[in-house]
Amino acid sequence: MKGRKKILIVDDEESFCRLVKLNLEQTGEFEVRTETKGIRALPAAREFKPDFILLDIVMPDMDGGEIAHQLSEDAELKNIPVGFLTALIRDYEVTPQGDTIAGRPFIAKPVTVAQLINFIKNNMIQY
Amino acid sequence: MDTKTKILLVEDSAFDARIVKDIFNEPALKDFILFQVPNLSEAFSFLKQQTCQLILLDLTLPDGIGLDTFLKVQKAQPLIPIVVLTRVADENLALEALDAGAQDYLVKGAVDAQTLKRSIRYAIERKRLLEQLRLYAEKLEQQVNQRTEQLQQTISQLEIEINKRNATEQQLRKVIEELKTTQSQLIQAEKMETIGRLASGIAHEVKNPLAIILQATEYLEKKIPIYEKDITVVLNDLKEATMRADAIIKGVLDFSSISKLDNQPVQINQPIDKALLLLKHQLDKFHINVEKDIPIDLPLTLIDVNKMTQVFINLFENSIHAMPEGGRLEIKVRLIKAEKLTSHLIGLRRQDYFRPQDEVLVITVEDSGCGIPEQNLSKVFDPFFTTKRNQGGTGLGLAVVNNIIASHKGLISIRNKPIEQGKGVIVEIALKVHQKEVYDEGQKKDSNS
Numbered sequence: 129m130k131g132r133k134k135i136l137i138v139d140d141e142e143s144f145c146r147l148v149k150l151n152l153e154q155t156g157e158f159e160v161r162t163e164t165k166g167i168r169a170l171p172a173a174r175e176f177k178p179d180f181i182l183l184d185i186v187m188p189d190m191d192g193g194e195i196a197h198q199l200s201e202d203a204e205l206k207n208i209p210v211g212f213l214t215a216l217i218r219d220y221e222v223t224p225q226g227d228t229i230a231g232r233p234f235i236a237k238p239v240t241v242a243q244l245i246n247f248i249k250n251n252m253i254q255y
Numbered sequence: 256m257d258t259k260t261k262i263l264l265v266e267d268s269a270f271d272a273r274i275v276k277d278i279f280n281e282p283a284l285k286d287f288i289l290f291q292v293p294n295l296s297e298a299f300s301f302l303k304q305q306t307c308q309l310i311l312l313d314l315t316l317p318d319g320i321g322l323d324t325f326l327k328v329q330k331a332q333p334l335i336p337i338v339v340l341t342r343v344a345d346e347n348l349a350l351e352a353l354d355a356g357a358q359d360y361l362v363k364g365a366v367d368a369q370t371l372k373r374s375i376r377y378a379i380e381r382k383r384l385l386e387q388l389r390l391y392a393e394k395l396e397q398q399v400n401q402r403t404e405q406l407q408q409t410i411s412q413l414e415i416e417i418n419k420r421n422a423t424e425q426q427l428r429k430v431i432e433e434l435k436t437t438q439s440q441l442i443q444a445e446k447m448e449t450i451g452r453l454a455s456g457i458a459h460e461v462k463n464p465l466a467i468i469l470q471a472t473e474y475l476e477k478k479i480p481i482y483e484k485d486i487t488v489v490l491n492d493l494k495e496a497t498m499r500a501d502a503i504i505k506g507v508l509d510f511s512s513i514s515k516l517d518n519q520p521v522q523i524n525q526p527i528d529k530a531l532l533l534l535k536h537q538l539d540k541f542h543i544n545v546e547k548d549i550p551i552d553l554p555l556t557l558i559d560v561n562k563m564t565q566v567f568i569n570l571f572e573n574s575i576h577a578m579p580e581g582g583r584l585e586i587k588v589r590l591i592k593a594e595k596l597t598s599h600l601i602g603l604r605r606q607d608y609f610r611p612q613d614e615v616l617v618i619t620v621e622d623s624g625c626g627i628p629e630q631n632l633s634k635v636f637d638p639f640f641t642t643k644r645n646q647g648g649t650g651l652g653l654a655v656v657n658n659i660i661a662s663h664k665g666l667i668s669i670r671n672k673p674i675e676q677g678k679g680v681i682v683e684i685a686l687k688v689h690q691k692e693v694y695d696e697g698q699k700k701d702s703n704s
Contacts, residue, residue, distance in 0.1 A: 141463055147470035154477055186459065215462035238466035238501055241473045 136178035140187040166190030185214040259288040261307040283368040336382030506651035516559040520689040530567035542581035555689040569652040577624025585621040
């Protein structure tokens with residue numbers, strides 16, 4: 129179990145969360161926790177201590193940008209890398225190095241498992 | 256004495272002259288005074304000295320015979336009435352003289368004072384009226400000529416006027432055409448904006464379920480044993496269909512969301528390099544050699560980098576699809592005078608994109624692919640025109656390119672390579688060079704307001 133990277137996914141699409149969790153954990157490289165309510169993002173992060181947080185942008189209760197902002201102001205959580213996963217943008221608007229929304233990298237939905245893993249690895253802090 | 260009417264008698268026979276003179280001595284003719292000369296030459300010299308009101312002319316003179324005598328006198332003195340004197344045997348000659356313009360004829364020996372007096376009075380009066388008539392006719396003719404000339408002037412003025420009006424009408428027609436075009440462009444723009452808003456709403460809602468389908472398919476792929484061939488094929492179909500749906504949504508979104516540009520002055524190689532980087536995987540996979548020829552000292556151009564990147568992605572993707580067995584992709588940029596390009600949008604009219612003397616950035620994208628069938632060249636920019644519908648083509652790629660270039664007030668043309676250079680397509684894009692001064696001024700204005 130040791131050595132698996134912890135990923136927190138916050139997305140209001142429940143089935144999307146479930147499937148991404150299944151796909152990522154299937155590789156044996158990741159341990160995934162999912163939240164479908166934006167408001168649950170910070171408590172979950174404090175509890176789970178993820179290596180990377182993947183945020184949807186458009187969510188009914190709190191939008192991903194707001195969550196990212198709160199994370200950046202939290203002394204305990206501000207160093208956890210954050211990326212956006214969204215249907216709002218198109219892939220040519222992003223370079224592989226990652227253009228950013230509010231200083232954060234983002235990737236466009238729909239995304240293949242390989243693309244997602246690549247994105248996470250590129251933007252995770254290297255230990 | 257002066258009030259008497261002077262008559263000149265031209266008569267060579269002294270006898271005949273005597274008879275006439277006797278008649279003039281009668282009291283009925285006391286208002287007339289008679290002069291007599293014996294031949295034409297003396298008649299002419301008499302008339303040089305003084306005038307007379309009537310000539311009595313014998314037609315048989317030493318220096319004049321027959322009708323000719325009359326004609327000579329009439330020609331010399333067209334205003335003086337002439338009465339011809341004849342013998343009985345010469346009546347035919349007298350009638351000819353009347354035809355030629357003599358006022359009357361008198362037969363010698365058959366004339367009395369009363370006849371003579373009446374004949375003379377009538378002759379003078381008739382001649383006067385004739386002369387008046389002639390003057391009137393002359394005047395009338397003059398007036399007619401004048402009027403004709405005026406009419407002709409009016410006609411040519413009217414012709415000029417008609418030509419002017421025709422020209423104005425043509426100009427008006429052109430303006431109306433332009434207005435119609437503008438109107439349909441406005442309607443089109445408004446439609447596009449509505450479609451754009453609708454499309455981006457739909458896109459967001461559809462992309463979420465697509466993301467789920469894609470993740471689910473990939474999950475099942477891992478779970479199904481490899482020997483379950485049918486299931487593997489079905490899953491692959493599912494995945495491809497999902498990608499296709501995504502491509503179509505992206506295409507519609509691209510096509511409909513070009514109304515507002517985020518223009519920045521940049522080097523033209525920026526969007527080109529970004530597009531090449533994004534397509535690196537595909538370029539490598541199909542063994543396509545990229546050759547760039549972009550001078551470093553080129554002026555900046557004012558473009559929306561994201562949209563222009565999309566232009567190059569779409570163009571390069573087309574080239575990649577045209578070269579499944581590998582090939583060459585050449586990208587060249589040059590600074591060229593607009594007049595060297597051919598387009599109906601280069602000129603001095605307000606709606607023209609370029610003045611002939613403008614320096615223009617010309618980007619040429621050239622591949623060594625299969626080329627475009629000539630009959631399709633005119634349709635490639637039409638939305639939804641595609642020859643690859645069954646391979647997931649939306650027919651929006653070049654339509655989007657065309658819209659983006661047009662929204663930058665640039666030009667685009669597409670053609671096949673000349674036969675001697677082998678197969679392939681050449682796309683040429685012309686963009687405005689960024690005018691620094693204008694931009695700075697705009698900045699200043701912004702900061703002042």
